[in-house]
Amino acid sequence: MPDEGSESVGFNPGxxxxxxxSNSSIDHPxxxxxxxxxxxxxxxxxxxxxxxxxxxxxxxxxWSTRKYLKQDRPIPTGxxxxxxxxxxxxxxxxxxxxxxxxxxxxxxxxxxTFFFFIVTANAFGLIPMFEVLGVVDRFILHTDxxxxxxxxxxxxxxxxxxxxxxxxxxxxxxxxxxxxGTKAHGFIQHWxxxxxxxxxxxxYIMLIPIELMGMLVKPFALTMRLAANMMGGxxxxxxxxxxxxxxSEMFQSVLAGVGVGLVVSLPLVVGVSALExxxxxxxxxxFTLLTAxxxxxAINVHH
Amino acid sequence: MSGQRDHFLAKxxxxxxxxxxxxxxxxxxxxTLVGAxxxxxxxxxxxxxxxxxxxxxxxxGLLLGMVVGFYEIAKAVWKR
Numbered sequence: 001m002p003d004e005g006s007e008s009v010g011f012n013p014g015x016x017x018x019x020x021x022s023n024s025s026i027d028h029p030x031x032x033x034x035x036x037x038x039x040x041x042x043x044x045x046x047x048x049x050x051x052x053x054x055x056x057x058x059x060x061x062x063w064s065t066r067k068y069l070k071q072d073r074p075i076p077t078g079x080x081x082x083x084x085x086x087x088x089x090x091x092x093x094x095x096x097x098x099x100x101x102x103x104x105x106x107x108x109x110x111x112x113t114f115f116f117f118i119v120t121a122n123a124f125g126l127i128p129m130f131e132v133l134g135v136v137d138r139f140i141l142h143t144d145x146x147x148x149x150x151x152x153x154x155x156x157x158x159x160x161x162x163x164x165x166x167x168x169x170x171x172x173x174x175x176x177x178x179x180x181g182t183k184a185h186g187f188i189q190h191w192x193x194x195x196x197x198x199x200x201x202x203x204y205i206m207l208i209p210i211e212l213m214g215m216l217v218k219p220f221a222l223t224m225r226l227a228a229n230m231m232g233g234x235x236x237x238x239x240x241x242x243x244x245x246x247x248s249e250m251f252q253s254v255l256a257g258v259g260v261g262l263v264v265s266l267p268l269v270v271g272v273s274a275l276e277x278x279x280x281x282x283x284x285x286x287f288t289l290l291t292a293x294x295x296x297x298a299i300n301v302h303h
Numbered sequence: 304m305s306g307q308r309d310h311f312l313a314k315x316x317x318x319x320x321x322x323x324x325x326x327x328x329x330x331x332x333x334x335t336l337v338g339a340x341x342x343x344x345x346x347x348x349x350x351x352x353x354x355x356x357x358x359x360x361x362x363x364g365l366l367l368g369m370v371v372g373f374y375e376i377a378k379a380v381w382k383r
Binding site for chain 2: 093210213214216217218220221224225286290293294
């Protein structure tokens, strides 16, 4: 909601932008939950978004698949048709070429879950539902600042733009790589496969730590790429929108701000938003593809 | 007309997919280079903060990150 800053004495674009892309504060959670083992389980906005995405996907996909399985015709229609096309695309052109025929059905479910979860969480970040809710609240509802509705309004809505979320996803990839290698070659052989075989022993002293660090770096790169990409687009949009307030402050006239907004900000934001739609799909695709590549590397060892 | 457009779209999608699939290892390696430098440099920085040894662990971490990153690139390049 870009009109927040205009009310304060000086408009601080950095502060407003950070508030809009970061998670809501744990001190003012949406729902209070108890602290277990030193971990505060209270629901912040990104956690709420994760729940919404998970529940929505579970209900939608289970419902449409069950409906399809019950019908007599083997031809899917509507949403199921689209779903089937995506599932088939991921199985045949992401998982199969990387993982191989033997393990394709073992790893397709995980990679499909990754894809649907990431693409939905990414796409939800593009829908300005909380911004619209904020406008409604400000001009029509006038709720109490401590109400749940008001707490929901603070912080970004893109759960995949949070490094903790992407780190958790990458951790699943990391474990999946180990499980895949273990399933294909056995536990000990998987760890032996980490380094190439048949080298002189002094080389191993250097190679083993480097390979182990490489193992950790891969999920780290996955974490950074997804979160940074999802956050970057939002920051760009908000920075362009903040021109409106910067210019109205600079020239002490709302008209100047609105003019700059209409001529510069609006077309640019439309363009960046269009790019964001592509990024939403490409980042989900890249994450799933790289997960499949890494799992495939653990299964088909080429040393 | 619609059939032709479908065909065109399908062909573009296919070639995009093929290109992304082929660039997969290279993209992995390049991200690994950046990731390794950031990751190990970050660990070095934190160790420096903790042990008050600035800047030695940071420098060591950055160097090690470059070694690991270039090793991953070398692996991707000389695979075939």
